Amino acid sequence: MTQRVTIASWNINSVRFRLEAVERFLREAAPDILCLQETKVEDGLFPHPLFEQLGYGHRAIKGQRMHHGVAILSRLPLADHGHHDWQDNGEARHIGVRLPGGVRLENVYVPAGGDVPDVDANPKFAQKLAFIERMTRWSEALTEPTLIVGDFNIAPLESDVWSHKQLLDVVSHTPIEVEALGRLQAAHGWVDLGRRFHPAPARLFTWWSYRAKDWAASDRGRRLDHMWASPAVAETAVAHHVYEPCRAWLKPSDHIPILTEFAW
Incomplete structure (x- = not known):
């Protein structure tokens, strides 16, 4: 029996x-699973009651005070939590968790990398590349069907940014980052689900800076958020959505939710 599963x-x-925005999204989009990045809260202060009330009774969290932090909120049972x-x-x-049926779900927040795309002048940029390199080594040894989602902080394709030419020297779209992400993708044969359903050069932004006076009018977006699947998992994907209206909600994140539908 085929089961429809939606993962955001x-x-x-x-x-x-932004708890009100999260609640609104969960009520309107009703994903089976929501992966969050940059939760910015220690585990002991995570707002469990709201998610329990909304039916997301299975949760895996890894928090940190004021910085970073990831969480998986699910209506489905989660097993084998780890990081x-x-x-x-x-x-x-x-x-990371294991979903019913055996698929691994990995939720990641890749470092932004600072402002200067130079590994010698900017330790944060060097750390970002090292992070991706460790993910690459992990991908090479991966044997399980896996879905990896999150804020990768890299917009790899020319059509993934508002201006390829103007952003070539801007962290998140530099050639060295794009090449590193390409090696990561090749290490496991990851399928980029966003571009599978919305092939380049279709517009597919997921992030707009807070610095823009009118983000929608200037539309200087980037595709920093991704869902990648092992080939076998990718074959079960039936649709991929971006929720751009969320960027205009009250107290918005600078990112928007993305969601893939699967038939398992």
Whole structure:
């Protein structure tokens, strides 16, 4: 019997500050599973009651005070909770679980990398590339059917940014980052579900800076949020959606939710 499962991902930029937005999204889109990044809350202060009330009785969290933090909120049972320290410094940037049926779900928040795309001048940029390299080594050894989602903080394709030419030297779209992400994708044959259903050069932004006076009018977006699947898992995907109206909600995140529908 085929089961329809919907999995969403959203860099919420503080789950407690944007709790009303999260609740609205869960009520309107009703995903079976929501993966959050940048929750910015210690585990003991995570707002469990709301999610329990909304039916997301299964949760896996990895929090940190004021920074980073990831969570998986689910209507479906979750097993084998665990995390990888791809940052190699204890930061809360990953949480993983096993879903019913055996698929692994990995939720990741890749470091932004600072402002200067130079590994010698900017330690944050070097850490970002090292993080992706550790993910690549992990992907090479991966044997389970897996879905990895989250804020990758890289817009790989020319059509993934508002201006390829103007952003070539801007962290998130530099050639060195794009090449590193390409090696990561090749290491496991990951299928980019966003571009599978919305092939380039279709517009598919997921992030707009807070600095823009009118983000919608300027539309200087980037596709920083991704869902990648093992080939076998990708074959079960039936649709992929982006929820751009969420960027205009009260107290918005600078990211919007993305969601993939699967038939398992």
